[in-house]
Amino acid sequence: MTLEIDWTRCDGHGLCAALLPDRISRDEWGFPVLHGTKLPPDTAVRRAVAACPALALRLTRT
Amino acid sequence: MTTTMGRLAADPASATWTIGAARVLAGLDRNAVLDARTHLDTHGPLPAADLGRLLGLLDASGLTGRGGAGFPLAAKLRALRGQRPTVVVNGSESEPASVKDRVLLRRTPHLVLDGALAVAVALRGRRVTVAVHDAAAAAAVRTAAAQRPDGNRVRVELVSGGFVAGEARALVRALDGGPALPPGRREHATDHGVLLANAETFAQLAVLIRLGRHRFADTGTRTEPGTTLLTVGGAVGRPGVVELPLGTPLGIVLAAAQAGQPRLVVAGGYHGSWHPAVPAIELSRSGLAAAGGTLGAGVLLVLDDSTCALGELARVTAWLAAESAGQCGPCRFGLPALARDVQALCQGHPGAAEIALRHARAVDGRGACRHPDGTARFVTSALHLLQDETYLHLHHGGCGRPVLGLLPIGGRP
Ligand code: SF4
Ligand code: SF4
Numbered sequence: 001m002t003l004e005i006d007w008t009r010c011d012g013h014g015l016c017a018a019l020l021p022d023r024i025s026r027d028e029w030g031f032p033v034l035h036g037t038k039l040p041p042d043t044a045v046r047r048a049v050a051a052c053p054a055l056a057l058r059l060t061r062t
Numbered sequence: 063m064t065t066t067m068g069r070l071a072a073d074p075a076s077a078t079w080t081i082g083a084a085r086v087l088a089g090l091d092r093n094a095v096l097d098a099r100t101h102l103d104t105h106g107p108l109p110a111a112d113l114g115r116l117l118g119l120l121d122a123s124g125l126t127g128r129g130g131a132g133f134p135l136a137a138k139l140r141a142l143r144g145q146r147p148t149v150v151v152n153g154s155e156s157e158p159a160s161v162k163d164r165v166l167l168r169r170t171p172h173l174v175l176d177g178a179l180a181v182a183v184a185l186r187g188r189r190v191t192v193a194v195h196d197a198a199a200a201a202a203v204r205t206a207a208a209q210r211p212d213g214n215r216v217r218v219e220l221v222s223g224g225f226v227a228g229e230a231r232a233l234v235r236a237l238d239g240g241p242a243l244p245p246g247r248r249e250h251a252t253d254h255g256v257l258l259a260n261a262e263t264f265a266q267l268a269v270l271i272r273l274g275r276h277r278f279a280d281t282g283t284r285t286e287p288g289t290t291l292l293t294v295g296g297a298v299g300r301p302g303v304v305e306l307p308l309g310t311p312l313g314i315v316l317a318a319a320q321a322g323q324p325r326l327v328v329a330g331g332y333h334g335s336w337h338p339a340v341p342a343i344e345l346s347r348s349g350l351a352a353a354g355g356t357l358g359a360g361v362l363l364v365l366d367d368s369t370c371a372l373g374e375l376a377r378v379t380a381w382l383a384a385e386s387a388g389q390c391g392p393c394r395f396g397l398p399a400l401a402r403d404v405q406a407l408c409q410g411h412p413g414a415a416e417i418a419l420r421h422a423r424a425v426d427g428r429g430a431c432r433h434p435d436g437t438a439r440f441v442t443s444a445l446h447l448l449q450d451e452t453y454l455h456l457h458h459g460g461c462g463r464p465v466l467g468l469l470p471i472g473g474r475p
Contacts (some may be wrong), residue, residue, distance in 0.1 A: 029392065
């Protein structure tokens with residue numbers, strides 16, 4: 001699975017980085033930095049996608 | 063160190079000249095505008111071409127979009143086969159240094175319409191929309207459309223001229239009545255049933271249909287046949303819109319443009335890259351790629367020792383930051399940070415270059431459109447090249463040269 005960020009939606013308050021600290025960090029402005037976009041479709045990833053308050057995260061099958 | 067300074071003329075009806083035989087610019091040496099009759103006298107009638115023939119021609123010539131992204135036109139036609147798309151001519155030309163598309167629309171509009179209408183007919187599309195951001199181009203296209211029997215299919219739309227608004231997907235949204243902003247999701251103009259290409263691309267297609275694949279390949283390189291248009295400006299005696307065979311060495315263009323002592327060139331526009339003025343660099347997509355750059359939007363700006371290159375860089379970076387549409391966090395915050403870094407570099411702050419390179423990496427690829435990526439490439443390529451200047455600004459308070467503004471920003475017609 002590939003994790004995509006819709007940058008026009010993300011407001012950078014960092015919930016995703018808090019939920020997936022091993023996979024997502026934050027840049028100096030607070031916006032998420034993915035450590036590689038290929039992810040296993042595990043529960044933690046799905047939960048983070050669902051939790052994004054801005055609906056900015058999307059998992060795609062590629 | 064005296065060179066003839068030539069700023070890109072603010073008047074987009076600026077000079078046109080050619081290296082080799084004129085194709086797209088044919089007739090413009092003798093006519094201010096090619097009307098229907100002078101167009102026919104110059105180019106001859108347009109042979110009919112169905113979709114199969116168009117695809118054959120495009121596959122043989124590999125004609126790619128001339129607006130910056132360089133996407134093959136054949137692939138767009140295939141994606142829209144059977145969908146009766148609207149054909150959109152992107153004449154919004156959002157690169158501030160570029161005037162080539164405006165010159166085409168104002169001075170040889172029939173050639174652009176020939177190409178666009180040929181695509182519309184082949185794909186059985188109903189309409190051709192020409193998107194421009196200046197009234198003179200709009201008037202020229204309307205006049206041309208009124209002179210031809212198929213002109214009733216042509217619609218002219220005045221659109222906003224911002225840098226990012228000229229991005230293909232932003233333009234499609236604006237024509238749909240939406241905001242002139244790139245969408246957040248990955249999608250293409252073709253997903254909206256729209257075949258969009260820039261004005262030069264359609265003019266080149268009209269040339270290709272007339273010449274056929276073999277004569278079209280009489281000039282250019284084996285892999286990139288034909289000619290290209292460049293808007294040439296900066297420290298040259300003869301600025302203007304130039305048609306040249308693809309693969310022409312940079313040195314020939316610099317000599318023909320009367321560049322006195324060229325030291326640096328900016329190729330591809332402000333999403334392009336900086337290069338030393340090495341005469342052997344081949345002006346083609348592959349030639350510039352080999353030099354680590356891009357032909358991009360077909361812009362070639364020359365810098366000599368008369369101006370402070372770092373100051374030029376700082377002006378353009380500040381402009382690029384201001385052009386961010388502000389939708390995406392890394393672009394909205396990162397580009398102004400990058401602009402401040404380059405300004406700090408000019409003022410001799412130690413460590414500013416490293417911070418600028420770090421910020422360039424931080425914005426690269428992190429937006430809904432390519433604006434941050436292009437800006438990062440522009441700044442990074444300059445910083446790698448301008449090490450002597452950086453040293454002078456750091457240790458001697460500057461290079462002692464004024465900032466002449468040879469890289470144009472804003473002030474567009
Ligand atoms: S949770 Fe959503 S809005 Fe918040 S930083 Fe992550 S992607 Fe952006
Ligand atoms: S990347 Fe920048 S310019 Fe492009 S849509 Fe986002 S904010 Fe606008």
